[in-house]
Amino acid sequence: MAHVEVGNGAPAYWELHRPSQGEAQVTESNVGGHAQDRVVGAARRLGSEIAKFGTVGAMAFIIDVGLFNVLRAGVLSDSPLTAKTISVLFATAFAFVANRNWTYRDRPRTGYGRETFLFFATNGAALLISWGCLAFTHYLLGLDSQLADNISGNVIAVGLGTLFRFWVYRTWVFPTEEPVVATPDRSISS
Numbered sequence: 001m002a003h004v005e006v007g008n009g010a011p012a013y014w015e016l017h018r019p020s021q022g023e024a025q026v027t028e029s030n031v032g033g034h035a036q037d038r039v040v041g042a043a044r045r046l047g048s049e050i051a052k053f054g055t056v057g058a059m060a061f062i063i064d065v066g067l068f069n070v071l072r073a074g075v076l077s078d079s080p081l082t083a084k085t086i087s088v089l090f091a092t093a094f095a096f097v098a099n100r101n102w103t104y105r106d107r108p109r110t111g112y113g114r115e116t117f118l119f120f121a122t123n124g125a126a127l128l129i130s131w132g133c134l135a136f137t138h139y140l141l142g143l144d145s146q147l148a149d150n151i152s153g154n155v156i157a158v159g160l161g162t163l164f165r166f167w168v169y170r171t172w173v174f175p176t177e178e179p180v181v182a183t184p185d186r187s188i189s190s
Contacts, residue, residue: 049103049170050166053166056102056103057095059098060092061091061154063087064087065150067086067090068084068150068154072149088127092120096120099119100115104169104170104174118168119169122165122169122172129161130161133153133160134149136152137149137152138152
């Protein structure tokens with residue numbers, strides 16, 4: 001199979017077919033055209049979405065880690081789980097506003113109440129990931145220094161939570177299409 005460029009710059013693939021012992025028949029198939037454009041467009045959109053999600057996440061991370069450390073070093077020095085809960089709530093409120101109005105602004109609105117509930121429920125599940133990591137190292141392993149709490153709660157847990165949130169936000173919270181609402185079937189069968 002030979003690769004050649006056609007007039008519009010799209011790659012074309014030429015194949016020789018020998019249907020019988022007669023002459024060779026040459027056919028063209030433009031494999032790269034529209035499918036390649038769709039793949040490139042989808043990759044660009046995904047890249048843009050990841051960059052925006054990452055930027056919002058980085059800013060929420062600064063809010064989360066900063067507030068966690070202020071609380072952990074001060075009034076909540078003996079309550080790392082409470083400190084983490086408060087810092088996550090502030091970071092989540094910021095992330096909701098930023099993701100809805102920037103990262104996913106081009107997606108259809110599916111209802112403020114629905115989006116808010118799913119966003120905070122998703123972050124509640126991500127908070128359970130943080131609690132699990134933090135409780136495991138702090139209470140079960142006895143690694144109770146502020147450094148150990150930061151590695152567990154702000155590195156390992158944030159990494160796992162970020163992957164989880166990205167998947168849920170783009171799939172359910174801010175879907176590319178409005179969710180289909182089931183309506184009762186009004187047809188009468190005879």
